[in-house]
Amino acid sequence: MSQRPERISERIARQIPAFGGAFVENGVLHVYLTIPDVAAQARAVIADELRRGERGEMNVQFRSARYTFRQLEGWLNGITVARLPSLVFTEVDERNNRLRIGVENAAARDQALEILARTQIPTNALIVEVAARPRLVQSLRDHIRPLRGGTQIIPVYTGWNSEGFCTYGFNVLFQGKRHMVTNSHCTQDQDVHGLGGYIGAIIHQPNIGPWYARNRNTIGTDVRDPHFTQQWWCDSNQARRGCRWSEAALVEINTSDSWDHGGIARPVERVFLPTVVGSLAINSHNARIGLSSTTDNIFQGDVLDKVGRTTGWTAGTVVSSCRHVYLPTGVGTYGLLCSGVVDAGVGRGDSGSPVFVTTPDGKNHLAGILFAGLINAFTGLGEQFYYSRWQDVNWELGEGNLAAVPASYDPGDPGDPWEPCESDPTAVECPV
Structure with a gap:
C-alpha cells in the first residue's frame, strides 16, 4: 500500500517547524507558533494549504505556543x-x-x-x-432512488443474518465502476467476525424485501474491507485486535437502479444541539445536497454536518480533528486512529452517515464517514459523534483512487423524485 497522506496540520508542521497547532473560533483560524518571527512565512504556507483544500481565504491570528x-x-x-x-x-x-x-x-x-x-x-x-467510551451506532428510511448518501441501508451476511440498520455513506467511482462507502461494522457480525477483513455482505436499501422477493431491494456487495493490523503506531495493549485509520468498507453497486454521484439526501431541517433529532422527511422542493469536492482541511472549531437515517441532518463543532480511540466488540478491542470528533446529535443507525463541511461560498465538501458516538444505552441517542476522515478512507479502500464527486459540480436538483412511504405505509419498501 502507498504511504498514508499527511493531514493539513502535518503538512504545515513539515513546512513551518515552529507550528504548534491550529483551531477555528468564530470564523477565525487561530495558529500557534513557538517562534513569532516566522508568522509571515506561516501565513503564506497556510493560505496555500487552504487553497489546496478548497477552503478559501480565512482570517488568521497567531498565538504563542509552548510546544511545537x-x-x-x-x-x-x-x-x-x-x-x-x-x-x-x-x-x-x-x-x-x-x-x-x-x-x-x-x-x-x-x-x-x-x-x-x-x-x-x-x-x-x-x-x-x-472520558466516556463511544459506541458503534447501528439502528431517511424510505425507498430512495437515485441511490444517495444519508439514507437507510441494511446488510445481510452468513445466510440471512443481519446486524441491523445503518446509513448509506457516499457514492464513489473506483476502477471505472460504481461503488458506495459505508462502515466496516455495518457489513459484518461484530460478535463473530469483529471488525475488518470480511467481504461478501449483501447491502439492501432501505430494507430486505419480502420472503418471496428477497433481492428486490439489493443494491450491492461488500468487496473491500481491510484487516485491522498491529503496527508500531497501534497500542497493542489497548487494541488487541489491531488498528486501522478508517472504519469503512467499499460496496460495489450491482443494481441497474439510478445512482447519484456526489449526492446526499436533504432533509427539511438542519439542527444543532441541544436538539439531537431532526426531521427525517426529505425536502420535496430540493431533495439533494450536492458535494463539490472532498477536503482534509478540518480544524478544531470548524462546523461539520452529517445526514443519517436515525437523527437526520445534525451539525456541530469539531472538538478534535485527530483522536486515536479504542472501541470494544464481542471479540476484542480495536483502535481507530486519527478520527474526527463532533459535538452534534447522533443515534443508533447513523453509522455510515456522510460527514461534510459547508464553506462560506455555499459549497459542500465531503470530510468523512461517521462510525460511532457517545450513545445513551436507554434512548439510543447521543450528543457527540466520531468520524473517519475522507483522506484515510480513500487511502485504505482505494489507495487514493476513489472519486467521491463528479467532474462537474451539481449543487442540487429540486425536482429530484423520491418515494415517500406516507402514500402507502404497507408497501414492502417501507421499514417497519
Missing part, C-alpha cells in the same frame, strides 16, 4: 508504547497546544499520571481526563 506540533506528535507516539490502563483515546489537542488523554475512570487516571511521570513528556504538556 511535531513535539506533541512525537510524545503522542510515545504514549502508544507506555501501555496506559483503560485507555479510551489519545490526541494532539490543537486548541490548547497540549496532549489530551481519555481513560475510563479516576483510578485509571491516577495510574496513567503515575506512568506518564516516568516518561520524557513534560507534565505541563498533558491533559488526562476521565
Whole structure:
C-alpha cells in the first residue's frame, strides 16, 4: 500500500517547524507558533494549504505556543508504547497546544499520571481526563432512488443474518465502476467476525424485501474491507485486535437502479444541539445536497454536518480533528486512529452517515464517514459523534483512487423524485 497522506496540520508542521497547532473560533483560524518571527512565512504556507483544500481565504491570528506540533506528535507516539490502563483515546489537542488523554475512570487516571511521570513528556504538556467510551451506532428510511448518501441501508451476511440498520455513506467511482462507502461494522457480525477483513455482505436499501422477493431491494456487495493490523503506531495493549485509520468498507453497486454521484439526501431541517433529532422527511422542493469536492482541511472549531437515517441532518463543532480511540466488540478491542470528533446529535443507525463541511461560498465538501458516538444505552441517542476522515478512507479502500464527486459540480436538483412511504405505509419498501 502507498504511504498514508499527511493531514493539513502535518503538512504545515513539515513546512513551518515552529507550528504548534491550529483551531477555528468564530470564523477565525487561530495558529500557534513557538517562534513569532516566522508568522509571515506561516501565513503564506497556510493560505496555500487552504487553497489546496478548497477552503478559501480565512482570517488568521497567531498565538504563542509552548510546544511545537511535531513535539506533541512525537510524545503522542510515545504514549502508544507506555501501555496506559483503560485507555479510551489519545490526541494532539490543537486548541490548547497540549496532549489530551481519555481513560475510563479516576483510578485509571491516577495510574496513567503515575506512568506518564516516568516518561520524557513534560507534565505541563498533558491533559488526562476521565472520558466516556463511544459506541458503534447501528439502528431517511424510505425507498430512495437515485441511490444517495444519508439514507437507510441494511446488510445481510452468513445466510440471512443481519446486524441491523445503518446509513448509506457516499457514492464513489473506483476502477471505472460504481461503488458506495459505508462502515466496516455495518457489513459484518461484530460478535463473530469483529471488525475488518470480511467481504461478501449483501447491502439492501432501505430494507430486505419480502420472503418471496428477497433481492428486490439489493443494491450491492461488500468487496473491500481491510484487516485491522498491529503496527508500531497501534497500542497493542489497548487494541488487541489491531488498528486501522478508517472504519469503512467499499460496496460495489450491482443494481441497474439510478445512482447519484456526489449526492446526499436533504432533509427539511438542519439542527444543532441541544436538539439531537431532526426531521427525517426529505425536502420535496430540493431533495439533494450536492458535494463539490472532498477536503482534509478540518480544524478544531470548524462546523461539520452529517445526514443519517436515525437523527437526520445534525451539525456541530469539531472538538478534535485527530483522536486515536479504542472501541470494544464481542471479540476484542480495536483502535481507530486519527478520527474526527463532533459535538452534534447522533443515534443508533447513523453509522455510515456522510460527514461534510459547508464553506462560506455555499459549497459542500465531503470530510468523512461517521462510525460511532457517545450513545445513551436507554434512548439510543447521543450528543457527540466520531468520524473517519475522507483522506484515510480513500487511502485504505482505494489507495487514493476513489472519486467521491463528479467532474462537474451539481449543487442540487429540486425536482429530484423520491418515494415517500406516507402514500402507502404497507408497501414492502417501507421499514417497519
